[in-house]
Amino acid sequence: MHDLLRSYAADLAAEEDPPEAIREARARLLDHFLHTAERADKALYPQREPVDLPPARPGVRPEHVESHAAALDWYRTEFRTLLAAADHAAEHGFDAHACLIPQCTATFFHRSGHWLEWVDACRRALVAAERLGDPGLRANMHRGLGRAATLLHRWDEAEDHLHTALRLFREAGDRVSEGYVLVNISGIFEIGSRSTEALPLQLSALELFREIGHAHGQARALTSSGWSYHLIGRHDEAVRHSMDAIALYEGLSDLPGHASAIDTLGLAYRELGRLEEALTVQREGVRLFAQSGDRYYEAGSWSDLAETLRRTGDVEAARAALRRSLAVFEELRHPRAGEVRRELDALT
Missing domain, CATH: 1.20.58 (Methane Monooxygenase Hydroxylase; Chain G, domain 1)
Known part of the structure; x- marks a missing residue:
């Protein structure tokens, strides 16, 4: 739509439509993007813990994005619109949408490299979550800020946000999220070359996930601990943890997680002098990372x-x-x- 035509349509709506009709139209538009984003997020990361959404309003028709490739295409096309929709939601008093749209875009933020946009979206969403007084939404926004800051190598900022998220999840009794945040915190130490501090967190997360019978969490914790064992030179243990993670990932739908475990196994093989095995494994890891986006x-x-x-x-x-x-x-x-x-x- 041409800018002038869009501006004219907006003027007509303001003049002729009652405020409650305009608000309902906004709500339906935001519902459309939120519920489509949630479907796309499930397609990208089926093992992610489900996001609790309010039901879509009558007449809303979320798009069908049921495959991994379709979800990536949809996010790449609509990413800037999703950011604008989250801003629009916060501006017009739809605080739940302002929080949930970034939460349902987190997987794409992480994998696509849009980390600065992730920080901006979560900062605005955190303000909306505080207005709502919702500790779960606050915890998820702090976690998003911490994960993005880690990828941007903003170590202190990442640690502050992730420890806040950990406290809020523990207060809520959300043990699954607690385990994942322990792994997230360990990532600060891995990338920041503090692997000896990372390993106890990963092993604690592994114990927690085993206790509650959470297979994907176990795979994530095993992958992270395998990487830490590799970094501190304990390559036989890195092989063991990575292979245990791979065995779990083969029954799950998490391409990047599977690729990470395979990549770590290849690195451990390399340091053990098993170069041909390392090459075979690492090439498979590259392929899976590329496929995952x-x-x-x-x-x-x-x-x-x-x-x-x-x-x-x-x-x-x-x-x-x-x-x-x-x-x-x-x-x-x-x-x-x-x-x-x-x-x-x-x-x-």
């Missing part, structure tokens, strides 16, 4: 694969893998692009 971890897995290729003596293939990694990190405008560029320059 998780751009950040796809870039990291290309870099990991490059180092394994270098150790086998295949310098040209290593250089090609680093170029793939660099292209994605540059697309994401991530600081790791500089690190990969230096690795590429040093490769001889």
Whole structure:
């Protein structure tokens, strides 16, 4: 619609339609985007804990986005509109929509690299959650802020938000979310090179998930602890935890989680000198990350694969893998692009 035509339509609505009709139209529009986003989020991440949504108003027809590919296409097309819808909701007193639209977009935020937009959306949503006095929504917004800040390497900010989320989830008795946040907090220490601090959190989460019989949580905790074991040089334990995670992921629908466990297994094999096994496993990890749309971890897995290729003596293939990694990190405008560029320059 042309801008002038849209402006004229808005003027006509303001002049001719009663305020309650305009508010109901806004509510139906927001319901459409919220309920479609929730369907798309389920398609991207079927193992994610369900989001408790109010029922859609009569006449609302959410779109059908039932496959992973359809969900990615829908988010890529409607992402900016979702951000605008969440802002519009907050501006016009639809505080629940202002919180729930970002919550139902979290998987796409995480995988697509839109982390700055994730921070902005969660900050506005947190204000709306505080107006509502809803501790569950507050906890989820703090968790979103913490996860985004971790990916942006804002360590102190991430730790503050995630510890607040952990406290709120514990107060609510939400043990599943408590376990996931323990894993999220451990991620600060992993990326920030404090792996010895990460491991106890991951093992606590693993124990919690085993106690409540939560298979996906166990897979996530095993993947994270396998990575920490790799980082501190305990590669046999990294292999064991990664293989246990892979066995669980084979019965679940979580492509990035499965890819992470496979990637860690490949790194552990590499450090144990099992280079051919490492290459086979890491190539599968790269493929799954690319299929999932998780751009950040796809870039990291290309870099990991490059180092394994270098150790086998295949310098040209290593250089090609680093170029793939660099292209994605540059697309994401991530600081790791500089690190990969230096690795590429040093490769001889």
